Amino acid sequence: xxxxxxxxxxxxxxxxxxxxxxxxxxxxxxxxxxxxxxxxxxxxxxxxxxxxxxxxxxxxxxxxxxxxxxxxxxxxxxxxxxxxxxxxxxxxxxxxxxxxxxxxxxxxxxxxxxxxxxxxxxxxxxxxxxxxxxxxxxxxxxxxxxxxxxxxxxxxxxxxxxxxxxxxxxxxxxxxxxxxxxxxxxxxxxxxxxxxxxxxxxxxxxxxxxxxxxxxxxxxxxxxxxxxxxxxxxxxxxxxxxxxxxxxxxxxxxxxxxxxxxxxxxxxxxxxxxxxxxxxxxxxxxxxxxxxxxxxxxxxxxxxxxxxxxxxxxxxxxxxxxxxxxxxxxxxxxxxxxxxxxxxxxxxxxxxxxxxxxxxxxxxxxxxxxxxxxxxxxxxxxxxxxxxxxxxxxxxxxxxxxxxxxxxxxxxxxxxx
Amino acid sequence: xxxxxxxxxxxxxxxxxxxxxxxxxxxxxxxxxxxxxxxxxxxxxxxxxxxxxxxxxxxxxxxxxxxxxxxxxxxxxxxxxxxxxxxxxxxxxxxxxxxxxxxxxxxxxxxxxxxxxxxxxxxxxxxxxxxxxxxxxxxxxxxxxxxxxxxxxxxxxxxxxxxxxxxxxxxxxxxxxxxxxxxxxxxxxxxxxxxxxxxxxxxxxxxxxxxxxxxxxxxxxxxxxxxxxxxxxxxxxxxxxxxx
Numbered sequence: 001x002x003x004x005x006x007x008x009x010x011x012x013x014x015x016x017x018x019x020x021x022x023x024x025x026x027x028x029x030x031x032x033x034x035x036x037x038x039x040x041x042x043x044x045x046x047x048x049x050x051x052x053x054x055x056x057x058x059x060x061x062x063x064x065x066x067x068x069x070x071x072x073x074x075x076x077x078x079x080x081x082x083x084x085x086x087x088x089x090x091x092x093x094x095x096x097x098x099x100x101x102x103x104x105x106x107x108x109x110x111x112x113x114x115x116x117x118x119x120x121x122x123x124x125x126x127x128x129x130x131x132x133x134x135x136x137x138x139x140x141x142x143x144x145x146x147x148x149x150x151x152x153x154x155x156x157x158x159x160x161x162x163x164x165x166x167x168x169x170x171x172x173x174x175x176x177x178x179x180x181x182x183x184x185x186x187x188x189x190x191x192x193x194x195x196x197x198x199x200x201x202x203x204x205x206x207x208x209x210x211x212x213x214x215x216x217x218x219x220x221x222x223x224x225x226x227x228x229x230x231x232x233x234x235x236x237x238x239x240x241x242x243x244x245x246x247x248x249x250x251x252x253x254x255x256x257x258x259x260x261x262x263x264x265x266x267x268x269x270x271x272x273x274x275x276x277x278x279x280x281x282x283x284x285x286x287x288x289x290x291x292x293x294x295x296x297x298x299x300x301x302x303x304x305x306x307x308x309x310x311x312x313x314x315x316x317x318x319x320x321x322x323x324x325x326x327x328x329x330x331x332x333x334x335x336x337x338x339x340x341x342x343x344x345x346x347x348x349x350x351x352x353x354x355x356x357x358x359x360x361x362x363x364x365x366x367x368x369x370x371x372x373x374x375x376x377x378x379x380x381x382x383x384x385x386x387x388x389x390x391x392x393x394x395x396x397x398x399x400x401x402x403x404x405x406x407x408x409x410x411x412x413x414x415x416x417x
Numbered sequence: 418x419x420x421x422x423x424x425x426x427x428x429x430x431x432x433x434x435x436x437x438x439x440x441x442x443x444x445x446x447x448x449x450x451x452x453x454x455x456x457x458x459x460x461x462x463x464x465x466x467x468x469x470x471x472x473x474x475x476x477x478x479x480x481x482x483x484x485x486x487x488x489x490x491x492x493x494x495x496x497x498x499x500x501x502x503x504x505x506x507x508x509x510x511x512x513x514x515x516x517x518x519x520x521x522x523x524x525x526x527x528x529x530x531x532x533x534x535x536x537x538x539x540x541x542x543x544x545x546x547x548x549x550x551x552x553x554x555x556x557x558x559x560x561x562x563x564x565x566x567x568x569x570x571x572x573x574x575x576x577x578x579x580x581x582x583x584x585x586x587x588x589x590x591x592x593x594x595x596x597x598x599x600x601x602x603x604x605x606x607x608x609x610x611x612x613x614x615x616x617x618x619x620x621x622x623x624x625x626x627x628x629x630x631x632x633x634x635x636x637x638x639x640x641x642x643x644x645x646x647x648x649x650x651x652x653x654x655x656x657x658x659x660x661x
Contacts, residue, residue, distance in 0.1 A: 002539055004535060315518075315523075317510075318483060319535070408483050413478075
């Protein structure tokens, strides 16, 4: 491209500052909206997923066997047998993970696995004085569990380590607030199938996820087994990975190797992820529409300029400019409008996101926050600029093409222009 | 100076029409030119006169590679213009031809100097600084040096037309084609423009084809072509009979 084409494009842009500023404003608003809405949407989603990934394991191996082990007789004979066990009691059919210690060691040896911990979950009722409160009880081995879900970092009052001894309980901040327990208080925790234990509150945790903080308690694995009436049972193995995004692959691998149902964090939170995906699609559509409107602004203004500049195009063509030069000059103008709009939109979007991040608000739904949750993602600035550039080029193509088809002789004869 | 530019020798045919016909219109065609044949020699000052609708401007556009003939050939330095594509004709216009129109057609966003520089910059044979110096020299030669920084809108009609002549000649064309260059000027300014043209032909060795309605100006050309109803009805060469 000859430099003179750029020179002409820039000068003509500058000569119509007001018109082109309107086009720039349209693009700027599109990019600003893209950045601000994405920051808000991602702010919530990133915070939620961040919290979920800290408080939840990346993969859970459940006590449901996908390929039940063959009967002992079949294993001895090494061929299929018809076997029936008479008088089987429900406790004989109790779901559990067999030989959990060996399994834990095997899982931890797998590449990409950072830590694994066995636990037992179940529903229980927490009693404090006259108050009863249903809870989601997590029976854990505190040391190994902390390597998987880092519960200790959420303990705001008391001590996570105190759970290591028996008869301790750590309750969610939401539970503590509702029934009024404090560290040092004694509570009772029981379930219909097991014992009721008197436990001392050794800590209160606040994960920042109201649904978790309002329902979950942590006790030692042994206490959970006693409360649920499942002695020596490990109901699940929770796994932490070096790369959480690989959780689905690892879950499939664990199912294949160990024969237990495995669930990735994506599967566990599939509802939320699907919702986020749908939200993102809708937002993408809205932002696309806003940027398209900006594009139509460029289109309208460029068409007007081409109509006004028909005579100038004719003179440029008569002094040796090619059709491609005219096409390039108008495309350049569209691209420059788009890039200036994108730059201003990026800059104002950045300051808007910063401002939104300081706005006081109270969120108590899926995540708790005192301020507007925003996520300032640098990628969005690049996407905004690229999207604006594509829109600008597309919008200016029609007028540019039209300009490049101007026949100088038609203008000179007075047929157009 | 002209030899250094690689210009043709005087008398050498530089532009030639061979039985050129031009029709305009869609289903119902109007014949504007009827098999016109004419040769333009180097360093000629040719005037083209005739009544409105006689086909003189159409012939000029065909000679200037701005239009294509319906039949026949237009040759510039032996190259058939009809055989060139749009870009080829554009390049040829930029390299070998200069245009002056009745309405000056200067670019209003650019200064006088930039208007003169732009064809040179597109041609690409000069650096920006060289094009600037050459454009300024051309403007000064035409007495427009002091107006170089002004916009066309700040000049009189005569000044604007002289700037358009400067733009046409600054790019070292072989031939300048002028379409009624004095048609929009008062007598004094028209006289000034004619003076510039005569000086360019006489002193710079330029070949000039000028369409005009003014008989007095046409008479100052070295060769006078008269058109009527799409035919050349008279070819008066003051230096001798034409072979075109």
